[in-house]
Amino acid sequence: MNNNRPLIQITDICKTYQTGKIIFKALKNVSLTINKGEYIAILGQSGSGKSTLMQIIGCLSTPTSGNYLLDDKEVSKLSRNELAKIRNQKIGFVFQSFNLLSGITAVDNVALPLVYRGISMGKRIKAAKNILTKLNLADHFNHRPNELSGGQQQRVAIARALITEPEVILADEPTGNLDSESGAEVIKIFEGLHALGKTIIFVTHDLALAKRAERIIQIHDGQIMVKF
Ligand SMILES: Nc1ncnc2c1ncn2[C@@H]1O[C@H](COP(=O)(O)OP(=O)(O)O)[C@@H](O)[C@H]1O
Numbered sequence: 001m002n003n004n005r006p007l008i009q010i011t012d013i014c015k016t017y018q019t020g021k022i023i024f025k026a027l028k029n030v031s032l033t034i035n036k037g038e039y040i041a042i043l044g045q046s047g048s049g050k051s052t053l054m055q056i057i058g059c060l061s062t063p064t065s066g067n068y069l070l071d072d073k074e075v076s077k078l079s080r081n082e083l084a085k086i087r088n089q090k091i092g093f094v095f096q097s098f099n100l101l102s103g104i105t106a107v108d109n110v111a112l113p114l115v116y117r118g119i120s121m122g123k124r125i126k127a128a129k130n131i132l133t134k135l136n137l138a139d140h141f142n143h144r145p146n147e148l149s150g151g152q153q154q155r156v157a158i159a160r161a162l163i164t165e166p167e168v169i170l171a172d173e174p175t176g177n178l179d180s181e182s183g184a185e186v187i188k189i190f191e192g193l194h195a196l197g198k199t200i201i202f203v204t205h206d207l208a209l210a211k212r213a214e215r216i217i218q219i220h221d222g223q224i225m226v227k228f
């Protein structure tokens with residue numbers, strides 16, 4: 001699904017990292033448009049700049065130069081606080097290492113983003129249980145992350161990403177720590193979300209996985225090489 005309305009418009013973005021005196025260009029003049037409802041894979045080798053690009057798209061960091069319009073709003077020069085607000089409104093993030101809080105249950109992990117929206121506890125728990133049930137985790141509401149398999153933990157993380165009903169799901173190597181069966185399950189969930197009209201962008205270094213997306217954006221040494 002692609003309704004030709006741009007969600008992400010990146011123009012000539014550079015990102016440099018400075019470590020002591022060494023300056024490293026992780027992204028070099030990257031330009032990219034992603035429309036609402038697209039299902040995209042970002043493909044590239046380790047160190048090519050995939051995570052750097054995802055962090056900028058996801059408003060976890062800002063570019064050193066260049067412009068980024070997210071849903072028609074310029075976000076490349078916003079403060080940390082302003083970025084955090086936009087993230088909570090528009091972005092659902094899924095990480096390779098799940099990034100769940102270890103001391104709390106699946107339900108509480110999923111409900112957490114709603115705390116920052118001032119939603120009551122009863123409503124938060126209900127919404128969290130609802131999404132976990134859709135992701136086949138109705139029997140695991142009260143399990144803590146270390147009582148769940150990797151695949152189950154990633155599904156909890158996806159539920160947490162979905163609970164705010166974000167415009168876009170960004171997943172950085174979401175299958176990187178999973179066996180092939182659990183990885184396939186994660187990709188199937190993304191395909192289902194895409195069919196419902198959600199914009200999905202996932203990072204992988206696995207060409208076979210990337211080919212399941214509608215469009216592949218290949219990145220090499222901080223530059224976009226091929227847009228299939
Ligand atoms: N915070 C940082 N400080 C310095 N260098 C970094 C930092 N983050 C990433 N890099 C460097 O930028 C390059 C791209 O990293 P990254 O975006 O994580 O690549 P990928 O996700 O494709 O493996 C790598 O060479 C990495 O070492």
Ligand SMILES: [Mg+2]
Nearest residue numbers: 050051052172
């Ligand atoms: Mg990475």
